[in-house]
Amino acid sequence: MKYILMMNARKEDWEAYAKWSKEDLQRNSAFMRSFSKELLDSGVFVATEGLGWPHEARMVRAGNDGEPVTDGIFPESKEFLAGYWIIDVESPEQAYRVAARASAAPGPGGTPGNMPIEVRQVLGGFADLGL
């Protein structure tokens, strides 16, 4: 069963991240690299991407003429998707364990960031036979 693990953050989290020390940034990116390798080595990796900063984000709706109407003003409290992993595991509990690993990515000073990770199942094709 496939799950998507989504890391969400507010604009202020990005701004704080931009001010991390060099050591903190290096520690965090080293963790992310080894985390991806861990997922691959354990045979559960499907995909991962990081997303651009939310300052450039636009909300798009179709206008009456079908043309895009964009809006870039978001409340400060809005959470944006920062990045995601898709994994293929045998149980929801296994997905939660992987999510907890991602959540423990080191923050400033090397202490676990404990970022909230939203875990959702990816819908598949037909349901199993259930025999």
Place this chain on the structure above:
Amino acid sequence: MEPTVAKESSGVPIEHLLRELAPQVLGAVVRRFRDFAAAEDAVQEALLAAATQWPQQGRPANPRAWLTQVALRRMTDQIRSESARRRREDEAALIASLSADPPAPDPAPEEDDTLVLLFMCCHPALTPASAIALTLRAVGGLTTAEIAKAFLVPEATLAQRISRAKQSIRDSGIPFELPTPHERAERLRSVLHVLYLIFNEGYTTSAGSELQRVELSQEAIRLARILCRLLPHDPEIAGLLALLLLTDARRLARTNAGGDLVPLDRQDRSLWDRKQIAEGIALLSAALQKGSVGPYQLQAAIAAVHDEAAGAQDTDWPQILALYDLLQRMADNPVVSLNRAVAAAMVHGPAKGLELLDALSADSRIAGHHRFHAVRAHLLEMAGEREGAVHHYRAAAAKTASRPERDYLLMQAARLASQPPQLPE
């Protein structure tokens, strides 16, 4: 089927021939070197070499000997740790010599090897995902890329599952031999389960959009046929093969032209594969006569009752209920209990089915499951309790992990909700 020799191989597509030969060649190489993990890699390389060279240079007179020789050479190369350049030269020379002068066929007992390999790859020490991947590669002769595509995961991930599976085999010291009589029953159960999971994977991935993918259901059926041929006296193996055939026979009727799910009672039965149903029923009848009934035979028997009914209204529900009674006594499986509640409702009316569901609702393994809600919705609809049915169809839709099923459940809810209010009777 006889061991492959040159004269019978010419008409068979190369992929089919390679898949059939893969476990035989692997068995021969493992016997020679006693290193399963390395031998499996070497055979995979030999298969890839054959897949690229044979279409261009023609098929060797003895394909099995060719593959074995190439794989053995790979093994020798690895052991000697020769340079990559040297390896290519040697291989070219070897292939030239093989094409010119085919060696005598290997007299190894390849049929036994296939069985040993199946038991090994489906060992209970492996996780299901690892066992499935390894079985498809080592016994099924599929490439890592083909298996990865079938499971919609990256090739590197699948390769990692295979190497982890081999690591588990190495760590647990599973010998390259048939299981002892003492552990045979458990090991065979594990083999049957892995084949069933492979079939289920093929059955659950949506059809149509992925034309390039290896048909996992067909592959599971092929492997079950091989197992059935190797162990013809075990009725549960025949039961599994019958179950797969009888279920797969309805494949075309399972979806409509738009890709929507069509439930069993509304399927166009003229689309069912009658030949496959006849084969499944013949296998099952022969198995049942052996007098050792197991869960796969019972599941196959239930599938057969559905397949034999000319229309949904002709279904012999009392017989299905009796089969579920037997099955429930054999295994503590809440999904079986749920299906039994449906059968009971069809025989004794929806009140009886709902009563069984109430009893099941204490079982945490199934109570929150989408299928539990779907069955409750269906039975409430039968009982004329429209609001409850709509509620449970929607609850089931919110919980299912299948998109076609979600769409179907929401459509059921919408259909019921839009009906005019019922008049009091």
